Amino acid sequence: MKKILDMLTEEMQKAFEAAGYDKALGKVTLSNRPDLCEYQCNGAMAGAKQYKKAPLLIAQEVAEQLGDSHVFQEAEAVAPGFLNLKISGGFLRKYLEDMKEDSKFGLTMPEKPKKIIIDYGGANVAKPLHVGHIRSAVIGESIKRICRYAGHRVIGDVHLGDWGLQMGLVITWLQDEKPDLAYFDEEFEGEYPKEAPFTISELAEIYPAASAKSKEDPAYKARAMEATYKLQKGVRGYRALWKHIMNVSIADLKKNYSSLNVEFDLWKGESDVQDLIPDMVNYMKEKGYAHESEGALVVDVREDTDTREIPPCMILKSDGASLYNTTDLATIMERMRLYDPDEIIYVVDKRQDLYFEQVFRCARKTGLVKPDTELKFLGFGTMNGKDGKPFKTREGGVMRLEELVRDTRDEMYKKIREGRDMPEEEAGQVAEMVAVSALKYGDLSNQASKDYVFDIDRFTSFEGDTGPYILYTIVRIKSILNKYKEQGGDPARTSLRAAENEAEKALMMQLTQFSAMMQNACEETAPHKVCAYIYDLANAFNHFYHETRILGEENEEKKSGLIALLALSRDILETCIDVLGFSAPERM
Ligand code: ARG
Numbered sequence: 001m002k003k004i005l006d007m008l009t010e011e012m013q014k015a016f017e018a019a020g021y022d023k024a025l026g027k028v029t030l031s032n033r034p035d036l037c038e039y040q041c042n043g044a045m046a047g048a049k050q051y052k053k054a055p056l057l058i059a060q061e062v063a064e065q066l067g068d069s070h071v072f073q074e075a076e077a078v079a080p081g082f083l084n085l086k087i088s089g090g091f092l093r094k095y096l097e098d099m100k101e102d103s104k105f106g107l108t109m110p111e112k113p114k115k116i117i118i119d120y121g122g123a124n125v126a127k128p129l130h131v132g133h134i135r136s137a138v139i140g141e142s143i144k145r146i147c148r149y150a151g152h153r154v155i156g157d158v159h160l161g162d163w164g165l166q167m168g169l170v171i172t173w174l175q176d177e178k179p180d181l182a183y184f185d186e187e188f189e190g191e192y193p194k195e196a197p198f199t200i201s202e203l204a205e206i207y208p209a210a211s212a213k214s215k216e217d218p219a220y221k222a223r224a225m226e227a228t229y230k231l232q233k234g235v236r237g238y239r240a241l242w243k244h245i246m247n248v249s250i251a252d253l254k255k256n257y258s259s260l261n262v263e264f265d266l267w268k269g270e271s272d273v274q275d276l277i278p279d280m281v282n283y284m285k286e287k288g289y290a291h292e293s294e295g296a297l298v299v300d301v302r303e304d305t306d307t308r309e310i311p312p313c314m315i316l317k318s319d320g321a322s323l324y325n326t327t328d329l330a331t332i333m334e335r336m337r338l339y340d341p342d343e344i345i346y347v348v349d350k351r352q353d354l355y356f357e358q359v360f361r362c363a364r365k366t367g368l369v370k371p372d373t374e375l376k377f378l379g380f381g382t383m384n385g386k387d388g389k390p391f392k393t394r395e396g397g398v399m400r401l402e403e404l405v406r407d408t409r410d411e412m413y414k415k416i417r418e419g420r421d422m423p424e425e426e427a428g429q430v431a432e433m434v435a436v437s438a439l440k441y442g443d444l445s446n447q448a449s450k451d452y453v454f455d456i457d458r459f460t461s462f463e464g465d466t467g468p469y470i471l472y473t474i475v476r477i478k479s480i481l482n483k484y485k486e487q488g489g490d491p492a493r494t495s496l497r498a499a500e501n502e503a504e505k506a507l508m509m510q511l512t513q514f515s516a517m518m519q520n521a522c523e524e525t526a527p528h529k530v531c532a533y534i535y536d537l538a539n540a541f542n543h544f545y546h547e548t549r550i551l552g553e554e555n556e557e558k559k560s561g562l563i564a565l566l567a568l569s570r571d572i573l574e575t576c577i578d579v580l581g582f583s584a585p586e587r588m
Helices: 004-018 043-051 055-065 089-101 131-149 165-177 200-216 218-233 236-258 270-286 324-339 350-365 401-419 424-444 467-486 502-512 514-523 527-547 556-580
Strands: 028-030 039-041 072-078 082-087 115-119 153-157 290-293 296-299 313-316 343-349 374-380
Touching: 004 028, 004 039, 004 043, 004 055, 004 072, 004 082, 043 055, 043 082, 055 072, 055 082, 082 089, 089 502, 089 556, 115 131, 115 324, 131 153, 131 343, 131 374, 131 401, 131 424, 131 514, 131 527, 131 556, 165 200, 165 218, 165 236, 200 218, 200 236, 218 236, 236 401, 270 290, 270 296, 270 313, 270 324, 313 324, 313 350, 324 350, 343 350, 350 374, 401 424, 424 467, 424 527, 424 556, 467 527, 467 556, 502 527, 502 556, 514 527, 527 556
Parallel strands: 115 153, 115 343, 343 374
Antiparallel strands: 028 039, 039 082, 072 082, 290 296, 296 313
16 A cells, blocks of 8 residues: 555645646655644745746645645645645545555555564573663564564574583582582483473572682683583583573573563574584685684774774684684574575674674675675663663662563552552453563663663653553553443444544544554664654544543444544554554453
């Protein structure tokens, strides 16, 4: 379906042409003076020079051509030469009717869908998820859903950190605590136990303790590094322990992510590409891309046009060990081989910006990707506390994601119990849904690259630019629709009518923006645009709601039109919150 502004523009172009002017002048935009008009066209101003004519005259001639337009109800030429426009109620109604019939509410699917891999989440196995991971999960999930909705083929990969020192730390800790385990017996040739020698809550304690110890005790750290090395070299018992750590930790990660409605298609990680590294390194050496520098193996990625210093991309350390870079490059290679994507998007802390610049350049220079494969870094800012510093627990420690979700849920539960008479169990479920909306909307409504302040009071408020406000609006609509059903009506069998007042028309106009907004949010990988849209939409709805008698309306035809408008508003709002990654309860 065509976008509404394109249709209005076409109509305007015809008028310019009919009046003898270049049709390119007929671009219609939303009005920046909503008090005066709904849409506007500034083409006559631009045409004045070209035609050496007063812009107001041109505008008047064009306006005359629109006298019997079925698209514009009003086209007025005003000084110094603007065209102030009002859309025809019938045309607007018809547009919404078509939207309603379309499975994507008018959003046109791409001719050539792209295959996109989104690298997000980035959890580290054996380490608890902390607030730093929430943004990647929340933003990445939303971008995945937006692009999918817009018709692309999207694969989400959590890209676990599962091959680093944390594994050696856990293994070393276990060795000290349970030295008799078969995993540490080098002579042992039998089968290792199926059960892990630790539970998730033990594992959650082990990593922080071992990590703290290694910071104070260099000998301990050296042992952990040695254990990491042995694991990576393939020592049998260590590999078996690693498998246990993976299983226990991943089950827990899945639980945590799912509490935020975050799901990955792939649970791959750094460990999956280790076997590809030797060949990749040889290839880079043989082709002359990589050279030695102070013992290390590097690829130069500097470019003449650089305005900042871009150091070489290090492929191997001087001791021959691979690095974070090496693994990311090997992962790109594997993704190209297995999926051949058109685009890979990385949703990672913006402080890794330079790092990814190096990796991308290296991948391009060495031909790991095709020239037209897009590599995109979507760096996000920090979630801060009210003091403007990175968010911490009350005690000043690192806030675990689990705690953050729980605190928000508790706060929401309190509010829901206070304000309403709702059974305990339902209140618990509703609190959970609303809390997810509060957290996610609070994050997503900011442009991703910016830092933001996590303010639990504001985020959980039912008023203002918040998730709960959006849900509240949806629930309000659902409740009216339910009452309509109780009265014997069927919302599915209603049809829209032309708006009868300003508030109704404003709501209808806001609905027509959906497809343009969604396409733009996808192209710019910008969930905050969806948030801004639904905030405006919810406001437009609530304004309309306060001005309009709906269920009490006596004229059945009129009532049916209002109900149809409500149903469409609900559908659009629910589609939008679904791509943001949360959903609305039936009541709250
Ligand atoms: N595990 C990393 C971290 O916690 C994030 C991984 C980001 N993705 C990537 N392909 N490097 O910082």
